Amino acid sequence: MYSIDQLEAFVATAKTGSFSAAARTLNKAQSVVSQHVINLEIDCNAILFDRSGRYPQLTLAGKKLLSHAQVLLAQHQRLRSCAQHLDKPFISELTIGLDEGIPFQKLSSIVNQLEIDFPNTALE
Template structure:
């Protein structure tokens, strides 16, 4: 039966073009590499190389078997990576939950770095409201979360402040508030407010309702669409509303209400299980520069 060492010699010879080059790459004697390939040919009952020229060339059988040998060695590498993760007590998977109201354009660079530093580590991303993310991390369904700041977190969660996001009060240009400039927040209470809710009905600490007439959505993109439809006014993150503002389907409340723009603090929260691992700590470090 063939061995992994035989397959490694076979594939390395193909990749480096000769038995001597493969031996140097593998740190073996050339005779040892040649013998491993001969043994593989005997075990498989196939001739893999022609040896009539200066350099060995793959036979048709060799060409057919090469991708399968490469696949076996790739699986071996993945298996060894998982063993390393187990030996170092690293998680096999990290789950990051993000509030889509927080811009995460730099997230791909974070994931590229994590993939390079922790090969074999599976990664999952979830999207939810901040209130839901806090619950997901508390329950251990997500190990790390990026949320708008809460006045109080469950006692076991780790958290750090990582930046701010700018919000504006926005309406459709056809909305009554766009026609009559509000001079006081009490005038906002006369019109329906569109706010972020959560799946578990827990209210958001920062996006609280001012109006008695409230419609809820669990994500800012739906809130954006409802606001564009003229169904109410909403406080929306600038990066989500930018396109609608450019198209003229949303406007900021007129000048007298400009002081209602504000900056929401953003926190990175982490379950103690993730915070205790090297991969979890590295993710936390990389996320510090996201905003």
């Protein structure tokens, strides 16, 4: 079974381009990150990184898994945020009105962060 640690190590390695950089990002030893990725490869029964060059490169299997892992980690973060705020009062609904002169693209990152920070709030 895949663990959150394995998926975090996999995604961080893919994003940073090396096991060492992923380890620095995750504040873990490089050997721990490498072992998490190896264990994920065993669990998936697939090689996720080509390690023949200086830097690991995603294989086809790794590319297929990456977007799913990223989505799962984002959902996990929302779950953690929700669990941490269960005992706190929150706004259950937030409606944002926009003037047509304001481009929504500029607000999308703010809206995404609101959804992560306040997973129990319905956003309209």
